[in-house]
Amino acid sequence: MVGKVEAVNGGVKPTTTTPASSETPADLAPPAFSFRALKLKTKQQELLIRVTILCLVYVLAFIARLFSVLRYESMIHEFDPYFNYRTTLYLTQKGFYEFWNWFDSESWYPLGRIIGGTLYPGLMVTAALIYWTLRFLRFAVHIREVCVLTAPFFASNTTLVAYFFGKELWDSGAGLVAAALIAICPGYISRSVAGSYDNEAVAIFALLLTFYLFVKAVNMGSLAWALASAFGYFYMVSAWGGYVFIINLIPLYVLVLLITGRYSMRLYVAYNCMYVLGMLLAMQIRFVGFQHVQSGEHMAAMGVFFLMQVFYFLDWVKYLLNDSKLFQAFLRITVTCAVVVGAVALGVGTASGYISPWTGRFYSLLDPTYAKDHIPIIASVSEHQPTAWSSFMFDFHILLFLFPAGLYFCFKRLTDATIFIVMYGLTSMYFAGVMVRLILVATPAVCLISAVAVSATIKNLTQLLRAKNKAAGPGKGATSVKASSKASLDQSLPFQRNGAIALLVGAFYLLSRYATHCTWVTSEAYSSPSIVLAARGAYGNRVIFDDYREAYFWLRQNTPSDAKVMSWWDYGYQITAMGNRTVIVDNNTWNNTHIATVGRAMSSYEDEAYEIMRSLDVDYVLVVFGGVTGYSSDDINKFLWMVRIGGGVFPVIKEPDYLVNGEYRVDKGAAPKMLNCLM
Amino acid sequence: MGKSSTAKDAQALFHSLRSAYAATPTTLKIIDLYVLYAVSTALIQVGYMAIVGSFPFNSFLSGVLSCAGTAVLAVCLRIQVNKENKEFKDLPPERAFADFVLCNLVLHLVIMNFLG
Numbered sequence: 001m002v003g004k005v006e007a008v009n010g011g012v013k014p015t016t017t018t019p020a021s022s023e024t025p026a027d028l029a030p031p032a033f034s035f036r037a038l039k040l041k042t043k044q045q046e047l048l049i050r051v052t053i054l055c056l057v058y059v060l061a062f063i064a065r066l067f068s069v070l071r072y073e074s075m076i077h078e079f080d081p082y083f084n085y086r087t088t089l090y091l092t093q094k095g096f097y098e099f100w101n102w103f104d105s106e107s108w109y110p111l112g113r114i115i116g117g118t119l120y121p122g123l124m125v126t127a128a129l130i131y132w133t134l135r136f137l138r139f140a141v142h143i144r145e146v147c148v149l150t151a152p153f154f155a156s157n158t159t160l161v162a163y164f165f166g167k168e169l170w171d172s173g174a175g176l177v178a179a180a181l182i183a184i185c186p187g188y189i190s191r192s193v194a195g196s197y198d199n200e201a202v203a204i205f206a207l208l209l210t211f212y213l214f215v216k217a218v219n220m221g222s223l224a225w226a227l228a229s230a231f232g233y234f235y236m237v238s239a240w241g242g243y244v245f246i247i248n249l250i251p252l253y254v255l256v257l258l259i260t261g262r263y264s265m266r267l268y269v270a271y272n273c274m275y276v277l278g279m280l281l282a283m284q285i286r287f288v289g290f291q292h293v294q295s296g297e298h299m300a301a302m303g304v305f306f307l308m309q310v311f312y313f314l315d316w317v318k319y320l321l322n323d324s325k326l327f328q329a330f331l332r333i334t335v336t337c338a339v340v341v342g343a344v345a346l347g348v349g350t351a352s353g354y355i356s357p358w359t360g361r362f363y364s365l366l367d368p369t370y371a372k373d374h375i376p377i378i379a380s381v382s383e384h385q386p387t388a389w390s391s392f393m394f395d396f397h398i399l400l401f402l403f404p405a406g407l408y409f410c411f412k413r414l415t416d417a418t419i420f421i422v423m424y425g426l427t428s429m430y431f432a433g434v435m436v437r438l439i440l441v442a443t444p445a446v447c448l449i450s451a452v453a454v455s456a457t458i459k460n461l462t463q464l465l466r467a468k469n470k471a472a473g474p475g476k477g478a479t480s481v482k483a484s485s486k487a488s489l490d491q492s493l494p495f496q497r498n499g500a501i502a503l504l505v506g507a508f509y510l511l512s513r514y515a516t517h518c519t520w521v522t523s524e525a526y527s528s529p530s531i532v533l534a535a536r537g538a539y540g541n542r543v544i545f546d547d548y549r550e551a552y553f554w555l556r557q558n559t560p561s562d563a564k565v566m567s568w569w570d571y572g573y574q575i576t577a578m579g580n581r582t583v584i585v586d587n588n589t590w591n592n593t594h595i596a597t598v599g600r601a602m603s604s605y606e607d608e609a610y611e612i613m614r615s616l617d618v619d620y621v622l623v624v625f626g627g628v629t630g631y632s633s634d635d636i637n638k639f640l641w642m643v644r645i646g647g648g649v650f651p652v653i654k655e656p657d658y659l660v661n662g663e664y665r666v667d668k669g670a671a672p673k674m675l676n677c678l679m
Numbered sequence: 680m681g682k683s684s685t686a687k688d689a690q691a692l693f694h695s696l697r698s699a700y701a702a703t704p705t706t707l708k709i710i711d712l713y714v715l716y717a718v719s720t721a722l723i724q725v726g727y728m729a730i731v732g733s734f735p736f737n738s739f740l741s742g743v744l745s746c747a748g749t750a751v752l753a754v755c756l757r758i759q760v761n762k763e764n765k766e767f768k769d770l771p772p773e774r775a776f777a778d779f780v781l782c783n784l785v786l787h788l789v790i791m792n793f794l795g
Contacts, residue, residue: 221766223755223778227785265766269755273782276748280789283740290736320699321692329688 053176054163058156061183064519065152065193067527072544074148074195077529079570079587081197082577085147087115088124092131092143099124100286106582107572108594109564109617117286118590122239123202126150151192151201158205159183162444165212168219169417170452173459178451184518187395187443190526200440203240208444210236210246211424214274215417221266226273233274234281237288244297244362245431245441250274251304253423258311262416268312275305296350296357303342310338365434383437392432394525395439397517398510399450403429406449409456425449458507464500531574533631545629548574551622555579559620566613567622568602568635568642569595575622584616592649599646602679603639603653609678623679636666639679710757714750721746741793748786752779 040048068077076085091099100121105112130153131146159179166175182188191200213229237243254271257263279292279301292298314331321327349355357363364370364384392400403425410418428442528534533545555565556579564582565575572586585595601612613621626634635642640655647653657673658664666674703711724742733739759767759775767775 221759222770223752223759223775223782227778227782230785265758265764269758272751273755276744276751277782277786277789280741280744280748280786280793283737284789284792290740293740317696321695322699330692 050172050176054160054179057159057163057176057179057183060180061156061159062152064184064522065155065189067193067523068529069148069194071527072529072532072534074145075529075531076144076147076197077193077195077531078198079530079573081147081195083573083587084123084197084199085144086573086577087119088127088147089143091124091128096125107576107586107588108591109582109584111591111594113588113590118588120199120237120239120241120287121285122206122235122237123150123197123199125238126154126202127197147197148195151196151198152194154202154205155183155188155192158188158208158444161205161208161212162447165208165215166448166451166455168212168215169421169448170455174448174451174455177454178448181399181451181454181514182444182447184515184522185396185399185443185447186518186521186526187439187446189518189522190395191440193522193526195529199240200242203236203242204440204444206232206236206239207242207246207441211420214250214270215420217270217274218267218416218420221264221269223269223273226270227277229270230274230277230281233278234284237282238285242441243282245428247278247292247298247301249424249427251301252427253420254304254308256419256423257416258307260419262419263311267416268308271308272305275301294354294356295359296355297359297362299346299355303346306338306342310334365431365438384435387433387436387439391436391439394521395443396446398514399446402450402453403446405457406451406453409452410449421445421448421452454507454511458504461500461504461507464496465504533629535629545631548624549578552578555581555620555622563619564617565620565622566598566601566616566618568598568638570638571622571624581620584618592645596646596649599642600650600653602642603646603658603673603677605673605676606678621678635679640664642679704762707757707761710753710760714753714757717746717750717753721750735795737793737795741790741795745786745790748790749783752782752786755779 076082087099087102090102100116102114102116103112104115107113127143127147127150130150131141131143134141134146159182162182163172163175163179166172166178169175188204191198192204210229210232213225213232217225217229233243233246236246250271254267257267282288282292283290293302314334317330318327321330346355350357358366396403407422407425410422425442425445425448428438428445431438432442531548533547535543535545537543552575555563555575559565559581561580562582564584565579566584567575569585569587569589572583572588575581575583576586585591585598589595597612597616601609601616604612624634625636626632627636640658643653643655643658647655656662658671658677660669660671665671721743724739724746728739756775756779758764759770759778760772761767
């Protein structure tokens with residue numbers, strides 16, 4: 001009876017086992033309703049506790065992300081979400097067919113942009129579906145509210161998936177801890193706050209769902225679960241470009257299983273069904289297109305697919321033959337043939353250019369110095385910089401040292417599922433070290449592995465406590481019990497019970513510090529809308545700067561509707577979404593030469609810039625200047641990037657012209673070219 | 680000498696394979712025949728593409744992948760139905776077949792969308 005009720009959450013004192021219910025003497029039981037009838041069996045109690053905890057975690061994940069809605073208003077944050085909002089608006093107004101075939105002439109003037117074929121529709125379709133469902137139920141919501149609250153809603157759903165994944169990995173206790181940890185982990189909150197209507201909001205849910213369904217398929221060996229994981233993969237592909245992580249991690253996992261000899265028939269069923277169906281489904285997204293058969297980033301999956309066919313075929317032949325000598329001969333022939341064919345195919349494909357090499361975005365993950373030298377646009381984004389230690393501590397807190405502890409536990413009990421989570425954790429931590437933005441991808445793995453550590457530790461500690469509880473008499477004296485009892489005491493460390501209680505209190509304290517830290521981080525660092533700024537006035541009152549939106553609405557109300565606005569690409573999405581005017585370049589940054597033209601215009605002398613702007617039909621120029629309020633991320637600060645990007649394409653712009661003795665100055669003593677350029 | 684020994688080896692290999700395969704149940708042999716048919720259809724399509732070029736690439740891909748997909752799914756069915764696989768001994772063959780049909784349904788629906 002001792003180990004029956006599992007430890008359910010970190011730090012909670014062990015629940016005492018209760019006897020079965022309702023064996024009450026007849027004389028005590030008056031007619032129908034008595035409190036004794038409410039006494040549940042142990043299993044039902046446990047179920048009630050689990051469901052309650054999951055409900056609380058679900059609500060917690062949602063409300064932890066609502067700080068900015070409470071402080072400012074319900075609006076979309078940052079830059080990219082405005083594009084997503086605009087496309088969702090278009091989808092709900094015009095319908096799916098128009099959306100899927102949309103050619104937008106309001107951005108990238110005069111080139112236009114094929115929006116239908118160059119976006120990941122998952123997020124917009126999800127928000128539109130929620131919107132239509134609510135409308136069908138006669139809730140008159142505005143699409144903007146749905147967009148703002150999509151991310152917290154999916155964060156709550158992610159906690160549920162984390163629970164099931166933890167249950168699959170270890171046991172339901174670990175699942176509950178995982179759900180609680182991921183509900184408030186700052187690494188995830190940073191990109192899924194209310195108002196952050198970006199692809200990652202939905203993509204992390206899809207990522208974890210795909211991984212969970214795949215691990216379940218490998219554990220059960222069932223085609224139905226593999227089909228479900230293919231659908232999960234399809235959802236992930238439709239939502240985010242980071243699906244490349246899945247399509248490389250899963251083949252790597254299969255390869256590791258094959259090499260370590262842990263393969264089984266279930267693995268074959270799961271991987272093949274998921275790969276073929278997943279690949280086909282993924283190719284339905286126009287933006288992805290034929291990349292699954294043509295791009296170098298996806299070739300690992302195909303290689304492992306063919307390897308599996310060869311491997312299992314050899315396994316089958318070996319089983320048929322039952323004779324090792326003959327089989328060796330067969331093995332030699334087949335393996336050499338297969339290797340030769342594979343190498344030739346790969347060589348021909350890569351050399352002829354049919355299989356495209358790794359694109360810059362992903363290549364810079366393997367070689368972090370690549371972007372700085374070759375692609376300045378990728379290098380200039382602040383989210384793509386390598387991660388500092390402080391970011392790790394900030395985003396993970398105690399999970400950072402629970403992660404190695406969890407790895408230890410996973411290695412102690414190696415199953416297919418734990419091998420997977422270890423690989424996911426290690427690869428994602430490597431990538432999180434290369435690029436700050438990818439801490440988000442590492443967060444579910446870190447939470448799950450830490451949950452394993454927490455759950456296993458607390459389970460051991462409470463088992464120690466419970467053994468002592470049963471064996472000790474009515475007194476609660478904690479000194480050596482061995483003298484007085486002959487019950488099941490395995491070892492006789494004198495202060496074991498004390499130690500266990502102390503460690504439990506320590507664990508509880510740590511987890512409560514984690515919760516405090518997460519709440520503080522969310523409130524201070526990750527809840528600012530970036531489009532509305534707040535500061536303290538001279539008298540301590542709060543001053544709100546709404547300059548961005550005021551500027552865009554001025555554009556909307558005071559300029560002719562076919563006016564073209566030139567600005568740096570950061571503001572493109574916001575101008576088209578809120579100002580409703582045509583822009584020259586925006587955040588999609590798909591055409592480097594066009595951006596370089598704008599950069600050149602901003603950094604040339606005014607008469608040269610006028611010529612360039614005439615050729616682009618520009619009517620208005622928008623610049624952001626933060627000198628009056630001390631806002632530090634304005635265009636003057638970004639100016640050197642304009643110079644670098646412009647100079648990358650037009651060598652007439654040289655960066656040293658704008659510097660004085662190698663320093664960047666903007667006051668009277670600045671370089672003459674700097675003083676006289678358009679900016 | 681080496682040549683005759685490898686030839687003898689190959690013959691012995693071939694014979695033992697044939698005799699071992701003859702012992703498999705008929706249901707599995709039917710599934711194997713189906714797999715063979717699907718793979719040969721895929722090869723024919725690849726040959727055709729080599730002759731006339733791959734212009735509607737999505738059509739070519741959907742044709743080849745539908746053959747490869749049904750072949751793979753049939754192999755999965757064979758694995759699940761084979762009585763000698765200890766891992767699947769408590770999976771009823773009806774459930775395996777139902778899963779097979781469901782996956783094929785999804786596969787062909789996607790193929791029809793992708794065919795263009």
